[in-house]
Amino acid sequence: MENIEAGIEPYIPVYSEDGEPPFLSEWIDAKSGLETCAHHALSMLSSSLQLYLKAWVNRLDKYHGITFNVNFKKKGWFNGYREIFNEVGLDMSLCPANLDIIEQVPLVRNRIQHPDSLTSINVSHSDSDLNKFPSPYFVQESELALATSQQENSWLFPPTIAPSNEQVLEAISNVELLCSWLEAEYWEARNA
Numbered sequence: 001m002e003n004i005e006a007g008i009e010p011y012i013p014v015y016s017e018d019g020e021p022p023f024l025s026e027w028i029d030a031k032s033g034l035e036t037c038a039h040h041a042l043s044m045l046s047s048s049l050q051l052y053l054k055a056w057v058n059r060l061d062k063y064h065g066i067t068f069n070v071n072f073k074k075k076g077w078f079n080g081y082r083e084i085f086n087e088v089g090l091d092m093s094l095c096p097a098n099l100d101i102i103e104q105v106p107l108v109r110n111r112i113q114h115p116d117s118l119t120s121i122n123v124s125h126s127d128s129d130l131n132k133f134p135s136p137y138f139v140q141e142s143e144l145a146l147a148t149s150q151q152e153n154s155w156l157f158p159p160t161i162a163p164s165n166e167q168v169l170e171a172i173s174n175v176e177l178l179c180s181w182l183e184a185e186y187w188e189a190r191n192a
Helices: 002-006 024-064 077-087 099-113 127-132 165-191
Strands: none
Touching: 002 024, 024 077, 024 099, 024 165, 077 099, 099 127, 099 165
């Protein structure tokens, strides 16, 4: 994409009067490939986080006899685990991770794995996700400008889930912060 935009060999534009940017199909293919890689990365991150949180809670049951009765389907599995953290007295406001970004990871994963359209490789945020997060994190900056106002449900059309490399790395960093914080909290409580 950068080579096409910069006109670097072999993407040197030739004179044309058709009005279409040179190498448009190659640029679109490259962009789709990058988005697909980002989608897979976020899907794997979501699965890894869910497995970690399940193991963290199972450790409470196995070694401490603490069991929980949480409906994970009602508000999503991440919020179900947050409910468990509240039950054991963890103050999530002290967690250094951006929990809004983390909460959007499974939402995006669900949209990627269960798209609305058979004929498009582009995946958009759902109306319910936009109700929760009117300014979603995993969206292109160019689409942020298309919101008609700063109010909820103000999108002209649902924004595409198109995470940048930086957004994926930021999501990974926040999941790592959450997991490290949870481990520290567990060991601090156990040693107290």
